[in-house]
Every structure is written in C-alpha cells, then in structure tokens.
Amino acid sequence: MAEPDPVVEAVFDAVAATAPTIRDALPGRRVESGTENPSGETVLAGDVYADELLAEALGAVEGVGSFVSEERPEAIEVGGAVGEGGEGAYAVAIDPLDGSSNLRSNNAMGTVVGIYDAPLPATGRDLVAAGYVLYGPITTMVVADGSGVREEVIERGNGGDGDADSGVARSVVDDDLTLPDEPTVYGFGGRVPDWPDAFREYAREIEDEFKLRYGGAMVGDVNQVVTYGGVFAYPALSDAPDGKLRLSFEANPIAYIVESMGGASSDGSKSILDVEPDGIHDRVPLHVGNEELVDRLESALDG
Ligand SMILES: O=P(O)(O)OC[C@H]1O[C@](O)(COP(=O)(O)O)[C@@H](O)[C@@H]1O
Ligand SMILES: [Mg+2]
Ligand SMILES: [Mg+2]
Incomplete structure (x- = not known):
C-alpha cells in the first residue's frame, strides 16, 4: 500500500x-x-x-x-x-x-x-x-x-x-469504506418541472425502486448513498443547464470519494473527473452512486 x-x-x-x-x-x-x-x-x-x-x-x-x-x-x-x-x-x-x-x-x-x-x-x-x-x-x-x-x-x-x-x-x-452492493436510497435536487424530460423519466424508475432520502445538503445526501448504496444527483435544470453544484469545490471532491469507494460519477455523459473547467466557480450537473445506477442514468440521458 x-x-x-x-x-x-x-x-x-x-x-x-x-x-x-x-x-x-x-x-x-x-x-x-x-x-x-x-x-x-x-x-x-x-x-x-x-x-x-x-x-x-x-x-x-x-x-x-x-x-x-x-x-x-x-x-x-x-x-x-x-x-x-x-x-x-x-x-x-x-x-x-x-x-x-x-x-x-x-x-x-x-x-x-x-x-x-x-x-x-x-x-x-x-x-x-x-x-x-x-x-x-x-x-x-x-x-x-x-x-x-x-x-x-x-x-x-x-x-x-x-x-x-x-x-x-x-x-x-x-478504514475501508466501499459502496454497498445492494442500493436502497436516492436523492435528487431541483424542482421536478425544471428537470430535463430524460432525467424525469429516469427519476420515475428510480423512485419506484428505492427510498427517497433528500435533506438539501449535498454532503448529508451523498452520505446516505455512501452508507446505504444508491444514487444522488443535482441534475441539469431547464434554466440552469450546468445545474447548481460547483465543480471545483463540490462535484470533483465528491466524485473522487465515491469513485474511490467503487462507485461512479457522471456529468450526464462522462466521469465528473474528466470535466474540463473554464473557471474556478464553474457549475456542473452531478450524478454519483452505484455504478449500475449511474450507467443507467447515462443511457437514459443519451437516449
Ligand atoms: O436547495 P436545493 O435546491 O435543494 O439545493 C441543495 C443543494 O445546494 C447546496 O446546499 C449548495 O451548497 P452550499 O450551501 O455550499 O451553497 C448543496 O449542499 C445541496 O445539494
Ligand atoms: Mg457552501
Ligand atoms: Mg455546497
């Protein structure tokens, strides 16, 4: 090591x-x-x-x-x-x-x-x-x-x-946190009418399968996913295509932690860690959690 x-x-x-x-x-x-x-x-x-x-x-x-x-x-x-x-x-x-x-x-x-x-x-x-x-x-x-x-x-x-x-x-x-294999929770930020159609359809499926855990603090909501397995997202919004969360201060560190635990991150099409920033206060749509759920999200947004 x-x-x-x-x-x-x-x-x-x-x-x-x-x-x-x-x-x-x-x-x-x-x-x-x-x-x-x-x-x-x-x-x-x-x-x-x-x-x-x-x-x-x-x-x-x-x-x-x-x-x-x-x-x-x-x-x-x-x-x-x-x-x-x-x-x-x-x-x-x-x-x-x-x-x-x-x-x-x-x-x-x-x-x-x-x-x-x-x-x-x-x-x-x-x-x-x-x-x-x-x-x-x-x-x-x-x-x-x-x-x-x-x-x-x-x-x-x-x-x-x-x-x-x-x-x-x-x-x-x-001393060896990994994402649980059997996910049980989800938390998505933003208002449903502001979500892109493809994200809304993905969310409909997810909410049928898992329990909602959303408290309005990214760290708290991601920690639910870290503890129980699942998916957290603050997606692109119709009036804010880059979402709400900041790449340098919020999305990158959280993506690094979740990926280090065996999970995945995405801006909608690729790992958050591959997003090229223009400025220090750039925002980015953030999706993190169990790999299977993030893969499904990328497929849903791609379709
Ligand atoms: O109030 P909303 O739209 O649910 O936004 C919640 C999101 O905004 C944030 O509070 C933004 O963080 P700051 O409090 O550091 O600005 C995130 O922690 C959280 O995921
Ligand atoms: Mg803050
Ligand atoms: Mg914050």
Whole structure:
C-alpha cells in the first residue's frame, strides 16, 4: 500500500481540528452576512466563519501553496511551497459550509475539501485526495487519499471546553469504506418541472425502486448513498443547464470519494473527473452512486 502523503495527512489534521470549533460556532451564525458569494448566493454568517477559520488553518499547512473556497473570487497564495519557486505545493479548494441554508431549519451540513496537485481550475484527475466533514448528530469525516476511503468520528479532546486549542479526539470507525452492493436510497435536487424530460423519466424508475432520502445538503445526501448504496444527483435544470453544484469545490471532491469507494460519477455523459473547467466557480450537473445506477442514468440521458 502507498505511504500516506504527509501533506494530505496534515490537511485533514487541520480540517479535523477545526470541525468542533465550526460546529460550536453555528448557533449564533444562522443569519445572513449581508454579502453574496461569486456564485451570486446569499452568504450566511456561518459560511463566513467557517471560510475564515479554514483559510487560516489550511494556509498554515506546509505543502499547501494556494487556498480557494466557494466564498472567494480567486485563489490566495499561502506560501507553503515545498520546493524553491513553489513547485510541489498543493492547491486546496473547499466548500466551507455545504448546505448552509439548513442552518435555519437546523438540519445536516458539511465541509468539503479537495487537494489538487495543479493550479486551479484543474480537473478532478488532478486530485490527490478529497474528503468531507458531516455535521450530523455526530461529527464524522470521510477521507479518500488514494489508498482507500476511511470514516472517522471527531469529538472534542479531553480538554473540551469550547476552546479551539483544546484538541480533538479522532477515531477511525471504518478504514475501508466501499459502496454497498445492494442500493436502497436516492436523492435528487431541483424542482421536478425544471428537470430535463430524460432525467424525469429516469427519476420515475428510480423512485419506484428505492427510498427517497433528500435533506438539501449535498454532503448529508451523498452520505446516505455512501452508507446505504444508491444514487444522488443535482441534475441539469431547464434554466440552469450546468445545474447548481460547483465543480471545483463540490462535484470533483465528491466524485473522487465515491469513485474511490467503487462507485461512479457522471456529468450526464462522462466521469465528473474528466470535466474540463473554464473557471474556478464553474457549475456542473452531478450524478454519483452505484455504478449500475449511474450507467443507467447515462443511457437514459443519451437516449
Ligand atoms: O436547495 P436545493 O435546491 O435543494 O439545493 C441543495 C443543494 O445546494 C447546496 O446546499 C449548495 O451548497 P452550499 O450551501 O455550499 O451553497 C448543496 O449542499 C445541496 O445539494
Ligand atoms: Mg455546497
Ligand atoms: Mg457552501
């Protein structure tokens, strides 16, 4: 098995270290911040807090050369080069708080992380690792690092007093996550009348076969598929042919994780990891899950 990449490990150490602090900060940050992000969406106080905390934590990791998030117009150089001139340093792209509209209704949210071995925008083939934190009833972190996919439970360390420096306790609960062979759940975003006809027909078949699990946070909804097997999609919409989710911050990391678990991803015709980006805030239709269900989706959209 390949040796763990120390920079990748350090990035996920930093993400794990911030997770309890982000979680604790959410109750007072359910309100709008008064700004919009580069995708034209309302930014909540929780989005701003998570973005700033993670920028500081990830920017301090040696071997991380640049940092960008869906809340920032462009990447910032953070100077963690491993070679002279910056070569060898990774570019880290994050969705600091995924599903943040769930802050109001107090439902699941997450943080998504992609570590690219190329300046952004890059394709998902340039990812060396990806992961997500799920702020559910339990805080968990799923990491795909090229050698496998693991799930950890993250809790405050023994000094747990709400202090960011008090440390975290991490326990690996599964060190070889794979998609279950017998899928049981699905979750599709967007309004049914806005779906393309071919997707609507595919969805009709899927909803006859499986149980609906949709909560409005990609990380939470994908984690249902990761746990029970099935298919998640935020498809192309009639007024938004590229769908809603962002390639660099959301779709690529999730596709990398699901493919690493033996599943498949698609933009409708090919793996998400093969989508060539024009810009850092590009959106893409995202479909991920058990290979058989993603193959059926591609056939349905092709027909
Ligand atoms: O509200 P909708 O249309 O169901 O959209 C839900 C989707 O939007 C998102 O909330 C977008 O993520 P952000 O909260 O990071 O902008 C996804 O997590 C989720 O899959
Ligand atoms: Mg998101
Ligand atoms: Mg977000």
